[in-house]
Amino acid sequence: MENVLKASNSPHKKASWTTRSIMIDVLIALLPASIVGCVYFGWKALLVLALSVVSAVATEVVYLLACNKSFKQIIKQFDFSSVVTGLLLGLCFNSTVAWYVVVLSAVFAIAVVKMLFGGTGKNVVNPAIAGRVFAFIAFQSIMVGGYVIPNFAENAGVVTGATPLSALGSMENLKLFLGIGVAGCIGETCKAALLLGYIYLVARKVLDWKWPVLTILACGLVTVCMRGFDFTVFLPSLLSGGLFLGAIFMATDYVTSPKSLWANVVYFIVLGAVIALLREATNIEVVSFAILLMNLFVPLFNRFIRPRPFGYTKAKKAKEAK
Amino acid sequence: MKALNGKFFRRGIHTNDMKNLAKNCAIEELPASATVDLSLSQHIGKPAVPVVAVGDQVKMGQLIAEADGFVSSRIFASVSGTVAAIGPKRDERGALATFITIKNDGEYSFMPLEGEVDKTDADSLKKRIGQAGIVGLGGAAFPTAVKVSPKTPVDTLIINGAECEPYLTCDYRLMVEKTEEVVTGIRYLKTALGVDKVIVGIEKNKPDCIALFESYDDLTVVKLKERYPMGGEKQLIYCATGKKVPCGKLPSDVGCVVQNIATAYAVYEAVDKNKALYERVLTVSGSAVNERKNLLVKNGTAYKDIIAYCGGAKEDLAMIVDGGPMMGYSVVSDEFVTKKATSGILLLNQKEVSLEEPTPCISCGMCAQVCPMHLMPMDIDFYTIAGDYESADKLGGVTNCIECGACAYICPSKRAIVQNVVIAKAKLRQMKK
Numbered sequence: 001m002e003n004v005l006k007a008s009n010s011p012h013k014k015a016s017w018t019t020r021s022i023m024i025d026v027l028i029a030l031l032p033a034s035i036v037g038c039v040y041f042g043w044k045a046l047l048v049l050a051l052s053v054v055s056a057v058a059t060e061v062v063y064l065l066a067c068n069k070s071f072k073q074i075i076k077q078f079d080f081s082s083v084v085t086g087l088l089l090g091l092c093f094n095s096t097v098a099w100y101v102v103v104l105s106a107v108f109a110i111a112v113v114k115m116l117f118g119g120t121g122k123n124v125v126n127p128a129i130a131g132r133v134f135a136f137i138a139f140q141s142i143m144v145g146g147y148v149i150p151n152f153a154e155n156a157g158v159v160t161g162a163t164p165l166s167a168l169g170s171m172e173n174l175k176l177f178l179g180i181g182v183a184g185c186i187g188e189t190c191k192a193a194l195l196l197g198y199i200y201l202v203a204r205k206v207l208d209w210k211w212p213v214l215t216i217l218a219c220g221l222v223t224v225c226m227r228g229f230d231f232t233v234f235l236p237s238l239l240s241g242g243l244f245l246g247a248i249f250m251a252t253d254y255v256t257s258p259k260s261l262w263a264n265v266v267y268f269i270v271l272g273a274v275i276a277l278l279r280e281a282t283n284i285e286v287v288s289f290a291i292l293l294m295n296l297f298v299p300l301f302n303r304f305i306r307p308r309p310f311g312y313t314k315a316k317k318a319k320e321a322k
Numbered sequence: 323m324k325a326l327n328g329k330f331f332r333r334g335i336h337t338n339d340m341k342n343l344a345k346n347c348a349i350e351e352l353p354a355s356a357t358v359d360l361s362l363s364q365h366i367g368k369p370a371v372p373v374v375a376v377g378d379q380v381k382m383g384q385l386i387a388e389a390d391g392f393v394s395s396r397i398f399a400s401v402s403g404t405v406a407a408i409g410p411k412r413d414e415r416g417a418l419a420t421f422i423t424i425k426n427d428g429e430y431s432f433m434p435l436e437g438e439v440d441k442t443d444a445d446s447l448k449k450r451i452g453q454a455g456i457v458g459l460g461g462a463a464f465p466t467a468v469k470v471s472p473k474t475p476v477d478t479l480i481i482n483g484a485e486c487e488p489y490l491t492c493d494y495r496l497m498v499e500k501t502e503e504v505v506t507g508i509r510y511l512k513t514a515l516g517v518d519k520v521i522v523g524i525e526k527n528k529p530d531c532i533a534l535f536e537s538y539d540d541l542t543v544v545k546l547k548e549r550y551p552m553g554g555e556k557q558l559i560y561c562a563t564g565k566k567v568p569c570g571k572l573p574s575d576v577g578c579v580v581q582n583i584a585t586a587y588a589v590y591e592a593v594d595k596n597k598a599l600y601e602r603v604l605t606v607s608g609s610a611v612n613e614r615k616n617l618l619v620k621n622g623t624a625y626k627d628i629i630a631y632c633g634g635a636k637e638d639l640a641m642i643v644d645g646g647p648m649m650g651y652s653v654v655s656d657e658f659v660t661k662k663a664t665s666g667i668l669l670l671n672q673k674e675v676s677l678e679e680p681t682p683c684i685s686c687g688m689c690a691q692v693c694p695m696h697l698m699p700m701d702i703d704f705y706t707i708a709g710d711y712e713s714a715d716k717l718g719g720v721t722n723c724i725e726c727g728a729c730a731y732i733c734p735s736k737r738a739i740v741q742n743v744v745i746a747k748a749k750l751r752q753m754k755k
Contacts, residue, residue, distance in 0.1 A: 006641050006677055007654050009741040011727035012668075013488065014676035017734045019684055049452040057581075079681065121682035121735070254686040259700060261691070285367065307696040309722040311556060311566045 019120065022254075022320065023080035025206045029197035030087050030249065036193040037186035040179065041095035045186045049090035055106035060183055065117045081120050081169030082110055088128035088249060091187025092288065093135070101139045125295040126256045132288045144187070149283040176239035188242040198248045207252055211268045215247040218272025219279075227278050246287035256295045263305035267294065325532050325543040328523060334549040334748040335696045335728045337648075339489045339527060342615040344607040349495050350633055351618045354401045354426055359480050360386065360621030361413055362420045364661040365457040366464045367393035372422060378405045383598050386422055389452070395662075396455035399490045400600035400620035403427040414658035415651050419658075424622075434596035441593060447514035454592030455599050455662075459584035460553065461645055463663035466585055470514045472574035479517050480562050480580045481508055483524040483531060484546055484553035487646025492603040493583040496615045497524075497531040504583055505538055507590030511581055521562045525552055550648060551726035555580050555696050569722050584665070591704035605666040606632045609674055610639040619660055625667055626656040641675045643668040648727045678736040689729035689739060695722050697736045699729035699739045706742035711753065714746040721750065 038046045060082040064074045086106055093102060108130030114123045175181055179189030187194075200205035216238050223237040224230060238244075251257065251271055258267045271294045278286035354428040370387035378397040380386060387397035407423040412754040435453055452467030460482060485493040496504055512520050521542045524531050535543045544562045546552050556567045563654060565576040573580055582604060591597040600621050605616045612633030619628060625642060629635055643650040644658070645665055660667075689699035702718030705711070714720045723743045730739040 004639065005654055005656075006675070007652045008641070008675065008677055009730075009738050010652075010725075010739070011648040011731045012641060012643050012650065012652055012670065012675050013731065014678075014736060015335075015732050015734070018736065019681050022684075022686070022734055077681070077726050119682065121684045139719050243484060254684045257685075259685055259687040259690055260698065261687075264687070304715070306698055306717070307690065307693075308492065309697055309719045310560075310695045311568045311571070311722075312696075313568045 019079045019081070022082050022206050025201065025204050026084050026249070027080065027087065028207075029200045030084070030091070030187075032193035032196040033091060033187045033190065033245070034087065036179070036190040037091065037095075040189060041186055045095040047099075048086060048093050048095055048097060048186060051099060052090030052106050053083055053086035053094070054084045055103045056089065056110050058112040059107045060115065063111055078139070078188070078215070079120055085109055085114065085127045085131070088187075089131045091245065092128065092132040092185050094185050097135075098139075101135050104138070105135040108134045121255055123255055125292055126250055126253045129250055129288045129291050129295070133292055136284075136288070141144055141191040156189060173235045176236060182240075185242065185245075188245040191239055191244045194244040196225045201248075207248075208264075211252050211257070211264060212247040214246075214265065214268040215251055215272040215275070216243060218269045219243060219247075219276045220272075222273045222276035223279065226276065237276070237279075241279075241285055246275070246291055247272075250288070251291050256298055258298055258301040258305070260302070260305060260307050262307070263301040266305060267301050270294065325524075325536050325545045328544040328546040329564055330547050331549070331552075331557045331694055333692050333696065333728075334551060334557070335692050335731055336548065337488055337550055337731070339548065340607070341491050341494070341527065343489065343609075344491045344605050344616060345494065347491075347495070347615050349499055349616045349618055350604055351740065352620070352623065352628060354430070354620050355623050355627045356426050357406065357703060358400050358424050358620060359411070359421045359624070359659045360397055360400065360424065360425065360622040361659070361661060362387050362397060362422070363413075363417075364397065364463060364621070364663065365395040366462060367391070367395070369420065370394060370397045372408055372420070374405050374408075374422065376405050376408055379403070380405060380424060381431045383600060384433045385436070385598070386424075389455070389465075393468055394461075394464055395457050395467075396453070396598070397422070398455055398598040398600040398621075399424055400622055400648060401426040402429050402431045409413055413661075414653045415539050432597075435598055436616075439593050441510065442679075444514050444516050447510050447593065450592055451514065451589060453587070454597070456585060456588045456592060457599070458582055459588060459602060459663055459664050459665065459667055460582035460595045461649060461663055463661070466581070466589070469579060470511065471579070472515075472579060474574050475577065476515060476519055476574050476579050477577045478519045478521060478563060478579070479508070479512050480558060480578055481520065481522040481541075481583060481586060482553050482555075482558055483522055483528070483578055483583050483655065484558060485528075485536075485583075486525060486548075486550045486553040487650075487665075488550075489607045489649055489668050490605045490646050491518075491607070492616050492665055494528055494531065494606045496583055496603055497528070497534065500587060501534045503590045504587050505535075505541065506594065507586035507588070508541065508581075509577050510589050510593050511586060515579055517579075523552075523558050523562045543610050547601075550728060550731075551694055551724070554694060554724050554726055556724065573728060602662065602664070604664055606669075607666065608643075608669040608671070610636045610671040611669040619664075621662055622659045624625060624659050625653070628667055629656060629661070629669065635669050636671065638671040639669050640672045640677075641670045643670060647674075648731065649725065676736065680737045681735045683737055686734060688732045688734065692728045692732045694726060694728060695719070695724055697723060699743075702746060703737055703739045703742050706746040706749075711746045711749045714742075715750060718746075723747070 109127040113127040113130040151310040182189045203207045220238045368390040372387045374386045382402045384399045403425045406425045411421045413419045439450045456466040457463040697719040702720045705714035
């Protein structure tokens, strides 16, 4: 019997979730947005998503193979985070994007942003965000133009304006919420689908309900303040652009958000404000830039906003100062 | 007295407590084995010094090793018979300790503790507690005689009936079956400490115990929420009294002393029955054991004898745990023996234990969310692996850690956080020297 006994360090009983199960939960939460995106934008959207996911996963596998990992090992350790990255990145493109842009961004996101820094958990910025920003800067002409309004809307066709941000307040809120007749990326138009994913993640306890709410509210309120307390822009500012996608799925990425409770509170409020400020400053879609910027500040948040141990006293602090 | 509602400490985890497995098994006495091995370091502090030699005849309850200094405890023979060997052996945690082996002669001739106790005199009671070799039976095995002689004045005695570890039901059975005896023991502890206020903290998953203890007017019963680690000393004090024990301080600094239910029962036996601490109630549970039981076991009984009495292990046995699943030790063999503080022996199958390989930390922050001491376990983990123990303390707060394992329980990456905590603490102690 001695031979079969196993030993481990305490605790011997652990929660059932794993990194892989969390990533699969995120994928499930992204399903509604992906499906709606494919319905709105047609088979081309599906192609973009598939291409993005496949190239992201392929990049990771090739990278690991190049690091002398056996194929068996790779499959055993595969945690689906590259699928999430690929899908998120795909959702950030519009359906008319050229195929090589998708592939190159996915390769950049996984190889440069994630794997070069050490793989899952070690990346400094969110790979999907970095991939999107890479595409935006490297292929500006393709990314800025070519936004498609879903084909069943009255005014179907290609528009050059990015998102309805340029016409803040002129769209109907319900249309914005459902993404009907809204030009934009595959994943960001239908807020209802994103909200569904949010509810799923919160119910599965993968995501703390507070963080997206804080970001979105902060963004809305700052916009209202800057527009001279005009509360009519509140809802449109929330519902337009990639704010929902960014706030729910991108900014809340575990690796690139602060670790402790209060650091997170401050981080997400600041993030919302930064999005609002950048939106006022420019006409392009800024959510990804704002998240990228804030990602770089995460170590500072981690270092300076930390919880106080249970039973922490001021007297101890004075003692330490000596 | 009507039970009060306890405060609730922030964070911690909620687990499936699995207590139903052994909850309704009445305490049975385990027939003593042919030989018992008694370790000389069954407690925190210096190992005891043997006072018997090989070949000596000893009686059940006879002193075989004297305490060495203040923070140490006496060891008593748990069966009558001949001392067969005194020598070093590995204990269940892998440490080298001296064991006294006694061959059982099957007569169980009992030797009571010497002297009389004045049940109303604090010093007399304290002397008896030390004389009987009583240690904290909740798991830490800190000598109770030291605990009842605090350096600062105390006003509250808190009895820990939380039993927050999953699976374990030995304290529950004691509370249900030996209520009167436990309460008597609590009163002796109260007299020894000279305090007026006694609080018994019981988790809400034991409503029958709460009802039983409510009938005693000199006890204040506090209903505690089911949350792990409710039985942690600092958490229990906070929930029972609202006081926070400052970092690096002892419970007696806020005027509290915490004692376990089983300890109170041992005090009762020592005072009323003149019986030294050489046996205790422990839980045998888990999905891989045929019959789950709460057993009265003589110290130094081999696990295999206990398991054999419980109908043996099932085919799918994967791990034997000494203690609870959260803070217990997994043992590599069933040859090891019980100690004073062994509160349970769990036979767990593959499904119950977690043996996944750790994957990289994804900074989800769950560990910080559940840490009852409000620390940053992921930083402790990170800096300990990097060998930077000072940062593990400064940024992670490792010296405040109570090693409850809530962080490692919740970790989706299955990181060995508690192991790194223990390493960091040991290294920091070394560095201070």
